[in-house]
Amino acid sequence: MGSLERRKSTRSVLFLFCAGIAFGGFVRARENISSYKEIDKNGYTQIVYKKGGKKVQITDEQFPHTDPKNSESFIVWASQVGQYWQIFYYNVAAERTVQLTSQENNVNPQIFGKYIVWEGQRNGVWQIFLFDGVRTKPVTSGVYPSQDVAINDGYVAFSRKSVDNKWKVYYYDISSEDLVNLTPAESGKKPIIKNGQIVWYSTEQDKRNAVFYRYDLNTKLKYREGTLSEKGVISSNIDHNLERLAAEQGSGGSGFRLNRDNIYKIVTVDDIKEEISEIQGVNESTASETDTFEEDVDSVVEAEETRESTSSHDEEETTEETTEESTSSED
DSSP states (O other): OOHHHHHHHHHHHHHHHHHHHHTTSOOOOOOOEEEEEEEOTTSOEEEEEEETTEEEEOOOOSSOEEEEEEOSSEEEEEEEETTEEEEEEEETTTTEEEEOOOSSOEEEEEEETTEEEEEEEETTEEEEEEEOSSOEEESOOSSSOEEEEEEETTEEEEEEEOTTSOEEEEEEETTTOOEEESOSSSOOEEEEEETTEEEEEEOSSOGGGOEEEEEETTTTEEEEEEEHHHHTOOOOOHHHHHHHHHTSOOOOSEEEEEOTTSOEEEEEHHHHHHHHHHHHOOOGGGOOOOOOOOOOHHHHHHHHHHHHHHHHHHHSOOOHHHHHHHHHHHO
């Protein structure tokens, strides 16, 4: 490098350095945050998060807090205020806490970016609610309960009991506000949603004979992944097996498409690939493979226990002793 080039390079470095100082310093690499709960000296669970090695306690009230989840900028959790559980979220940048709910019980908060979903009771019936960063809206309503809410990739998935007393799996598109029943012909529970696909299980009686399904949100195809025995899985723990089977990419073969009569009609994968190529101009050889899943099973179990404790709370006369039992189960 000649002397002229060296001088130009030096001036460029000095300019960038001065510009960095003028605008408040150089931009730091984004620091991930992690949220968790911690028991304080009085025996109450509090919500804490870490960012860049710094620990910050968000809550300090003398009642239990639980089930924290976080995105890059927000933390959400449930707190038992009086006899009911309520949903709160914390804006990390603004260092501000907001209470999202105040009616009856609200549990199992989940978060994706700025979007927060949870299960809340209205007139004693569990429903799904969505907070978009500005306002809260109900995703479900009516006399039939909904639960097992999950959110990712701009979609909300959940289980909902139908008129025939069977649980069905639905997904809700946040952008289009479309609501789709994925299980019109069979039951379904505990959907997982990530990387453009939804996985759930279907069972009428014995969980050992549960059938696992996968739905591709891009191709709109539904796949039967098989039963535990067909997969060679010995354990009967439905949550752990759901996570394990969801990590697989499926065996190919035939998928199912929802037709105009809301019935899934079998089609071949080759038919769908050809259709996608014609409509979107997608080259089959460059189609990306589906990423694998990861799910925090402990959070699913914890949310289930919280919901069960609050449901029994409503069925019996509310007493101080019942509140203490619910608190101890959460701690």
